Amino acid sequence: METMITSVQNPKVKRLLLLQQKSAERRKAGLFVVEGRREVERCVAKGFDIDTVFVCRDIYGEGQLSDSLPADTCIEVSRNVYDRMAYRGGTEGIIAIVRTRMLTLGDLTLSDHPLLVVLESVEKPGNLGAVLRSADAAGADAVIVCDPLTDLYNPNLIRSSTGAIFSVPCVACTSEECIQFLKDQDIRILTAQLQDSRLYYDTDMTQGTAIVMGTEATGLTDVWRKAADAHIRIPMLGILDSLNVSVSAAVLLFEAVRQRKD
Numbered sequence: 001m002e003t004m005i006t007s008v009q010n011p012k013v014k015r016l017l018l019l020q021q022k023s024a025e026r027r028k029a030g031l032f033v034v035e036g037r038r039e040v041e042r043c044v045a046k047g048f049d050i051d052t053v054f055v056c057r058d059i060y061g062e063g064q065l066s067d068s069l070p071a072d073t074c075i076e077v078s079r080n081v082y083d084r085m086a087y088r089g090g091t092e093g094i095i096a097i098v099r100t101r102m103l104t105l106g107d108l109t110l111s112d113h114p115l116l117v118v119l120e121s122v123e124k125p126g127n128l129g130a131v132l133r134s135a136d137a138a139g140a141d142a143v144i145v146c147d148p149l150t151d152l153y154n155p156n157l158i159r160s161s162t163g164a165i166f167s168v169p170c171v172a173c174t175s176e177e178c179i180q181f182l183k184d185q186d187i188r189i190l191t192a193q194l195q196d197s198r199l200y201y202d203t204d205m206t207q208g209t210a211i212v213m214g215t216e217a218t219g220l221t222d223v224w225r226k227a228a229d230a231h232i233r234i235p236m237l238g239i240l241d242s243l244n245v246s247v248s249a250a251v252l253l254f255e256a257v258r259q260r261k262d
Helices: 013-023 023-029 035-047 079-085 125-137 155-161 176-183 224-228 244-261
Strands: 002-005 033-035 052-055 074-077 095-098 115-120 142-146 171-173 188-192 210-213 232-233
Touching: 013 023, 013 033, 013 052, 013 079, 013 095, 023 033, 033 035, 033 155, 035 052, 035 095, 074 079, 115 125, 115 176, 115 244, 125 142, 125 155, 125 244, 142 176, 171 176, 176 224, 188 224, 188 244, 210 244
Parallel strands: 002 074, 052 074, 115 142, 115 210, 142 171, 188 210, 188 232
Antiparallel strands: 033 095, 052 095
């Protein structure tokens, strides 16, 4: 491990801060930042390449770092430097810079009866992270983000996914590319919408299924409504007409799980 870094002006510290703050810098460098022992361990376990690991022993403790972390990537930092680097609290004294893994639709390996989540123009990284968490829990094959308005490696997304961004294949593409892919794979397209729809639990999800959701503000665009094999909705019994997109995703995903267990 290198000599301890004690200044926030250190070029390596400034590089990490820039990657945290600027999506354009993440795209340009092909790097992103992961905080927390659990998140770093899940990232490494899924085969992501580690560029640099910063460890604050005052927080992390004197225990041995994971054997999966190459020793030459690890740098110790002082408490004041770590506090400046940490994007959030409670991250156990470890932050890593990691190489991005940008998948395409052609990279996906699907099961015999795939279950996919498709999000159109999602803009809140916290929502996407929560959807990935539900997708992981439900054993979904992938999450496809069409015409994204957020960076797939945004720090808020990684935090809210609690590491599911590493376990669930996540692809960004256009809506047109995704629709063609789903049609080619003979995967049914179920769009979540209020208009001209049937209750989700009355819809077959046992075959290859893509659950498609839009933004909370505007819903799905016509390109998806027209491409759909069925329109589904969650019954709303109160005064509101919709749920948060991540909550809706969890409800619909676990209906598919329920049907496939029967």
